[in-house]
Amino acid sequence: MTTSSSTESLARRTLLRFEGALNKIFGNDLNPFYHLGALGFFFFWVVTVSGLYIYVFYDTGVEDAFASVEYLTHEQRYLGGIMRSLHRYASDALVVVMLLHLLREFILGRYRGARWFAWFTGVPLIWLLLAAGINGYWMVWDKLAQYSAVTIIEWFDWLPIFSVPMAGYFISAETLDNRFFTLMSFFHVTVPLFILFLFWVHIMRISYPVVNPKRGLALGMLLAMLVLSLVSPALSQGPADLGIEPGSVGVDWFYLFVSPLLDKWSAGQVWALVGGITLLLGVLPWLPHRFRQIPIAEVSLKNCNGCRRCVADCPYEAVVMRPRSDGLHFAEEAVVTPDRCVSCGICAGACPSSTPFRSEADYVSGIEMPSLPMHGLRAAMTADLAKLQGDVRVMVFGCDNAADIGKLRSAGVAVMSLPCTAMLPPSFIEYALHERQVDGVFITGCRESDCYHRMGGVWTAQRLAREREPRLRGRVELGRIRQYWASSADFSGLASELESFRASLRNGRLT
Amino acid sequence: MIKPLQYMGQGLFYALFFGVIGYFSTWPTYTYLQPDETLIKLSFGHAGQLKEACRERTPEELAKLPMYQRKVTTICPSRERADVVVELEMDGKQLYHVVLPPTGFAHSGTSNIYRRIPVKAGVHTLKARLKDHIGEEFNFMHEETVHLVPGRIMVIDFKSATGGFIFKNKNTTQG
Structure with missing residues (x-):
């Protein structure tokens, strides 16, 4: 888990401002x-x-x-x-x-x-x-x-x-x-x-x-x-x-x-x-640069039921289905094509076995990012949530390629930045809201229609709207969730939106 | 932002985008030849003479050959041709000088030239010389006073069979 770098080139800032206009x-x-x-x-x-x-x-x-x-x-x-x-x-x-x-x-x-x-x-x-x-x-x-x-x-x-x-x-x-x-x-x-x-x-x-x-x-x-x-x-x-x-x-x-x-x-x-x-x-x-890709996605056959959700959601056709090789009764298994994987983690976010409601402490999903396993994200989130104080506690999920959400962290706000917002399974939102661990969940990422990993914003919005698997469950109050899409050039807008969200939670106006 | 302002902004964007495209698709005009200039183009191919002269086979040499090879009575020790040297003078001053090697791996092909030379328009005396052997003497020469009209391309061709240089597309004032 990393926060996006605050140092950006002038060209990038100029482009983002122009596109914002x-x-x-x-x-x-x-x-x-x-x-x-x-x-x-x-x-x-x-x-x-x-x-x-x-x-x-x-x-x-x-x-x-x-x-x-x-x-x-x-x-x-x-x-x-x-x-x-x-x-x-x-x-x-x-x-x-x-x-x-x-x-x-x-x-x-x-x-x-x-x-x-x-x-x-x-x-x-x-x-x-x-x-x-x-x-x-x-x-x-x-x-x-x-x-x-x-x-x-x-x-x-x-x-x-x-x-x-x-x-x-x-x-x-x-x-x-x-x-x-x-x-x-x-x-x-x-x-x-x-x-x-x-x-x-x-x-x-x-x-x-x-x-x-x-x-x-x-x-x-x-x-x-x-x-x-x-x-x-x-x-x-x-x-x-x-x-x-x-x-x-x-x-x-x-x-x-x-x-x-x-x-x-x-x-x-x-x-x-x-x-x-x-x-x-x-x-x-191939020229030297600071960009370092985290290890690519890995399939855990024991936990893969061949549901194809990772294949449907991968924006780079890096996951394909092949006939089952481990003798389990499922017809197919997911296979990652290493040279196509950009390590966005969207596949892990799509996997039904990524749910944090699983009982094992070190549970493994059907497809995972080895450096950011789902059980690790759950542990980190739980630890962060335990530290939250104040009358309005909010969990912020964001993306490494958009606004730096690290700067939003405060006594009442916990943050978690992912390679792409769509790496977040909707069940994590439900988990954070479960038993009032937090009052609200704030989702952010790249600007709408401009996801760094192409489809992350769209998939997240569709999952939360219950139009795409894995869907956010019906029992989750939508009023406790807010989405706001912001690039690194939109930080002030993002901070204001978070404050507005917290104020609405505080006032009990769950809009 | 309210809708009408958005539409205005969009209209402005499209106008700017296609304004830039419309402008740079034709303008600014590029001038590469001034109004008082014209062009001389040297363009021809000519095979230089062989570096080593061919000779006739002696009757003894022919007798040693199988019957079917005896039709070719000339023997050339080498296929290699001499460089072709071309010089162009205008009003007594050298305008262009080039040594053209023969083409081909064996240096046995033609020597080719294509050259565009911008000059001031007006009446000029042009002298073209060509040497296609290993000696020092230029064996082809043509001198002519021509009236070069602005923008009109005078072509200098060369055909050894018809006597050498040919000045084309010019107004002759003096042969």
């Missing part, structure tokens, strides 16, 4: 920063649908490519033009949410330990998305496409794998073949398909992945994109002419920043930058 505007449910990954999927689908429409009218050819896009943009402005604009702006938004997603997960430290997989598989997605976008810009074959194509091809020519410079094909209209556009069309379909495949790989080690943003958020984004498409439609920048250097172009900085960079830096330096970023991001989960 967004919570006030959107509510936790629709906060865009809590749905960056899902928004990525959403923008991808907008790009796909609009792209399919554009594809119907797109012609592959040195002359035809530009003309077909112009037709779509101007002759069919009411639909084709809007589709083209949506295609561009959703692609740009995809890059923005992808970078924000990456930055956010980094700042919040959600890439270490078993979470390396999602982080690592996300790295190639960055380059593939950029490649697909750059490729898309070339298909328009306007002045911007010409500038981008020539500079990028020159950049690739720097690699010692091409004996004949490919940029030579862009010397004049005669050297450029229609097949180039056929090839680009092919890439523009196959690369996004591969991206979609990698999206699947990216989320394959998490349970209940959120791949669709909440309807309100999706609608808001779509409407805003539509408005932008009408106010500032995506336009071409004049037909490409390989005999004329455009000299000045309007650049899409989300995708085409490499070309201006190549103007300032040598091709080798830009390759070194790309390689360096890839390498750094790739090895980041």
Whole structure:
């Protein structure tokens, strides 16, 4: 049992404050920063649908490519033009949410330990998305496409794998073949398909992945994109002419920043930058840091009845069911996949045998955190409760990744911080309230919709609402329980809420 | 926060989010070639001469070969080709100099070049020279006064079969 560290980086504090402000505007449910990954999927689908429409009218050819896009943009402005604009702006938004997603997960430290997989598989997605976008810009074959194509091809020519410079094909209209556009069309379909495949790989080690943003958020984004498409439609920048250097172009900085960079830096330096970023991001989960994961969950077969609750609640698909191996009459047993377990303890909180009402002093649950066994938590809680004084005694359960509840401890308040609030079996609440050991139980953890371990907040709320196993028993007075979700940036609000709860208990107003 | 204020806040967020996207999807414009500049592109491939000359097989050597190998009467001691050296001068000043090694593991392939050279637009005398053997002399040379229009890309190609350098996409003022 540990309390969350009080030392936090400035970036983390800033992010939490910013997200707190967004919570006030959107509510936790629709906060865009809590749905960056899902928004990525959403923008991808907008790009796909609009792209399919554009594809119907797109012609592959040195002359035809530009003309077909112009037709779509101007002759069919009411639909084709809007589709083209949506295609561009959703692609740009995809890059923005992808970078924000990456930055956010980094700042919040959600890439270490078993979470390396999602982080690592996300790295190639960055380059593939950029490649697909750059490729898309070339298909328009306007002045911007010409500038981008020539500079990028020159950049690739720097690699010692091409004996004949490919940029030579862009010397004049005669050297450029229609097949180039056929090839680009092919890439523009196959690369996004591969991206979609990698999206699947990216989320394959998490349970209940959120791949669709909440309807309100999706609608808001779509409407805003539509408005932008009408106010500032995506336009071409004049037909490409390989005999004329455009000299000045309007650049899409989300995708085409490499070309201006190549103007300032040598091709080798830009390759070194790309390689360096890839390498750094790739090895980041394994770089030395202060984070230390506690020992992973362990199954005690003697106490496991194969009920599957741990499997249902594990947010990382780290627990699976296998045929029984110990001869007991149950069909299955829980098995922990070590390299997927993040030691959140949610499985232990879901196990029906974790109840503190068991008679043995050193009882063992079906699945336990070896460093935080349930009998140890019960003993610690009982000892803490015995020390409580005053007219209103409250037990606070919290989470190591949220507000530091250690600072709430007082003569009338006992605290217990867990790796995740959902490690707490509801029976512990009943146990604390049993025979008036305490007057009330206060539950806290990460902000709503932003659980460090993904599902902890949701599972806890559902268990207390008696909607999910293990449910809080009906005989427990709900008025003696209060939930308040708070990050480390919300400590003052948390302290006030606790005081308000204690006051309500004191006054007998059990609300 | 009351609902209308929340909606206003959300509207502001969306406006800001897509305002940034809308702006940076086209602006700021990037200028990489000044209005008084133009480009010369050197782009061609040329195989240098063999470093060691080939010779005809003697009748005695041919007689020693099986019948099916006697059709090839020339023998080359090495496939290795000489580097191709290219120089470009503009108005008497050296603009570019490059030594292009032959491609391939055996150094027997063509020497290739693609180079973009920004220059001031205007009337210039351009002299291109190429050497494709191990000696000192440049064996191909072409000089021409050209009018380089701003933004227009002049391409310098090379084809030994048609006499050497070809200046394309330029306004000639003097041959």
